[in-house]
Amino acid sequence: MAKLSLEELRSLREKEAERLAKRGIHGKDVHVVVCMGTCGIQAGAKVTLNSIVDEVEAHGLGNVIVTQAPCQGHCEEEPIVEVHTPQLGSIAYGKVDAKTAKRIVEEHIIGGKVLEDHKIKLEV
């Protein structure tokens, strides 16, 4: 690697800090949970998860954390995605394919609007 100037070091730090911040949960207030039980995976949760991670990355959303969860007992609705935000609380979506996943990121997380057509109620 070539020697850095002051400006290059600063822009490198900015870029690297973003990369490092992705690892942890500090300063993140939006939590997306993808159910990845056997039922979820066979219904296509892997594709859903990848789609969400890619969309979050593409929009540069630094405050979003995406994690996985085991089967929640609503296998007929899989793939299930839960979104927790401070504004809208906890919302669960059923039958989330890659396209719906993209909509969740754009409409729910960025736009702040619930996708009524995929919303499901999870009994606790």
Add this chain to the structure above:
Amino acid sequence: MGFKNYILVCGGTGCESSRSDLIYRTLIDEAKAQGVADQVQVIKTGCFGFCEQGPIVKILPEDSFYVKVKPEDAKELIAEHVIKGREVTRLLYNKTPKKPLEEVEDIQFYQKQLRVVLRNCGVIDPEDINDYIANDGYVALEKALFEMTPDDIIEEVKKSGLRGRGGAGFPTWMKWNFTKQAEGEEKYVVCNADEGDPGAYMDRSTLEGDPHSVLEAMTICGKAIGAHQGFIYIRAEYPLAIHRLEVAMKQSREMGLLGKDILGSGFDYDIEIRLGAGAFVCGEETALLQSIEGHRGMPQPRPPFPATKGLWGKPTVINNVETWANIPVIIAKGGDEFAKVGTTDSRGTKVFALTGKICNSGLVEVPMGTTLREIVFDIGGGIAGGHKFKAVQTGGPSGGVITEENLDTPIDFGGLQRIGSMMGSGGMIVMDDTDCIVDVAKFYLEFTLDESCGKCFPCRIGGKSLHNILDKITIGKGTEEDLEELRQISHAMQKGSLCALGQTAPNPVLSTLRYFPEEYEAHIKDKKCPAGKCKKLIRYTIDPSKCIGCTACSRKCPVGAISGELKKPHSINQSACIKCGVCRQTCKFSAISVE
């Protein structure tokens, strides 16, 4: 595509010794085998501090804290946690799955800690400079090179109130200022990484987990005092720390953060590593400088101090690893901000290596002013095996014991001195009621005796004489006069020895005499060792009313000293007994006692 999970594997020496490197490689292999290599990044970090529970593996972003992980567990971690999103409960420290967005700080071991020096340990990959830069690395160097004058830098260190973490607690800014003001074209910066106290591994872990912080700090000091060359003196028995330093230095040079014209500022600075052979006395600064120069490591009379006449006779700043690791934080965030933590006497935090008879041994960093009770009982989890707390030794072989009555003393440089111990570099050894205090004093003396360079006689002969007397006491041949002689020789050593090694060598003797006079008396007058440790003074006996004659002890006794008929009380032949204690451990009926 971005990574979905980040697996942090502890790469400190402690966890590496329990095969964490194999865990790291197995995790990578398993991720490949199970087809998720592009979704998970495996990172080897520095020490997490919770060494008792090692090897430690932390999976982000869930913040799942896995303990005592084995290489065989890698397959399950990838298959369950990474692929299916199920935490492997049996490996979790809390054994219960966490709620979403719950941080790992709910573990009691970490609750009272504040990580400043260890800010990057267990967070970044120490072999990747980009990780360090990402976490505010080299911000302080930028400021020092482009926005601050040498006097500004020293003023900031002064405001922080930072005192040397190597043991003596000398104000760091004064050292820098003396060296800056000293006449001479050539000046040097030295990092003392010759950590040698028994049970201490703070500096090693800092270098292993965050080598760049020390490089950055030394470069800042170079700018402040007008030096262009630094040396890190580290013992050869720290191979992992040396390796990580070498990697860090190579990366820094490639990026132009070391070498000529750093970041285009026109300032030249470079650092070299010097390996020590592991002599304890080389941690003493004048002996260390002798060793760097290629001479035998023997202390020199001070003054002149290194600040005026140090390495090759040139003005030299010499600071300990932990002191250096604080500098980037002070410069980046400001001395005032740093000084908010701690006590008026000692600002900032202190790292301790907590070992001995404690539940959670490990590396802890706490704000100055935290009490010993908090460290031993809250962070350390108390005494292991249900025994009773007896004392803590701080300051290693130069320090002293701290007893129950002083457990609530806030820890800072002055506080520890007032109760007859010292801060030292941060080794903290906890003792319980099975540790004999005379034996402990003898142990530390054996260490300093071994490590004395032999140049001055108070240390060379005084140490040997003290040891002889202690030995006499532990075999039951001590007299009342011996106690007075111990004190006299100790005071002579403190006054007459050339360097701190000899001056402080009698400290464990004096402090144990001060706090446990009754235990010395018991050895001398009653010829008994209350802790049941000194073999010449104890005897094992069988209580005939409890012994059922199961013969278990007689079968285990290695010297055949126990005899008796089946189902009838046994007895121990005292002249044959070697006092190994196996019979007592074997007896299921508590019939065997030691006194």
